[in-house]
Amino acid sequence: MFRTPASAFRILAIAEAVTWTLLITGLILRATLGWSLAVTIGGGIHGFVFLAYGATAILVALNNRWPAGSTVLALVSAIVPYATIPAEIWLHRRGRLDGAWLTERDEPDPDRRWYDEPLRWFLQRPWVLVLLIAAAVTALFVVLLLIGPPGGK
Secondary structure, three states, X not given: OOOOHHHHHHHHHHHHHHHHHHHHHHHHHHHHHOOOHHXXXXXXXXXXXXXXXXHHHHHHHHHHOOOHHHHHHHHHOOOOOOOHHHHHHHHHHOOOOOOOOOOOOOOXXXXXXXXXXXXXXXXXXXXXXXXXXXXXXXXXXXXXXXHOOOOOO
């Protein structure tokens, strides 16, 4: 499923857009029928996928060595409803999603970064990487739930 950075990014970009639909539907149900549970459900799912998308965007940006502008575009696109899909298309057309996961060292690598070795170690052990990202996203999600929803209750 996530055999390439492009596939991982595309799946999470689409999932993020789909969860916007859940959140917006929940907001409409709350406004029209008074069913606030719909916002709790849709908002919770959207919040978790939003954080997972952000983590994936950062991982792909590091792997593919994106410039800061592309990374910011990918992250900011999650704030605007449905913008992750046009952002994914733009990144794809610019070649930012090309290539494979950097699991092997290319010698000599003139574009070597300080984080290449730790990133390569995690990419060679995807189960550790997935558990680490899932734990980080879950911890952040729980902290944000404890703080409360955006805009207060």
